[in-house]
Amino acid sequence: EAGVVQSPRYKIIEKKQPVAFWCNPISGHNTLYWYLQNLGQGPELLIRYENEEAVDDSQLPKDRFSAERLKGVDSTLKIQPAELGDSAVYLCASSSRSYNEQFFGPGTRLTVL
């Protein structure tokens, strides 16, 4: 069974540029999460989807971040415009439903210059 797939694995951009990350969850997993992980910290939730509905986006900085999960399968997280402080690893995870164990993708390491 394939795991959670994320792309790209690495991204380097200049500040004020837009950037997008893509995630394909494990087949059949209805719940999808995007996390932000700064160096030396644990992952912090940005947004949680149940199928195509964003059920918790309280930690998503909506002035520059947006996300979508059309058709309730894969998802895209976008930053526009990127700032220096956005440099971090962006993780995607999925689970069969909330409260169950989550399976994580390899993450996208973003560097903003």
Added chain:
Amino acid sequence: AQSVSQHNHHVILSEAASLELGCNYSYGGTVNLFWYVQYPGQHLQLLLKYFSGDPLVKGIKGFEAEFIKSKFSFNLRKPSVQWSDTAEYFCAVNPLRGGGSQGNLIFGKGTKLSVKP
């Protein structure tokens, strides 16, 4: 707000030494508890989980953890570590009711374990 504390930032051990990593959380209700591990260059993987029942849970690779409800703790243990256990370990809590975070994992900052051969 709910939080998870991991007391040790970096632990260095020799092979065959015993390991205990501390984890405490601040939430008075029912929780699901997890330990995740991240080996160098790899993604986060589940090590073990506690949902209910026996508070002593066993995970992969000889790891175990004990849930002590009265202490809000879920410490990770291994009697004899190996060089291959070198990794970063994250404790995570999923509050089941109330507080606005139910369904979400709240992670600690992680403990880096280095095992000397």
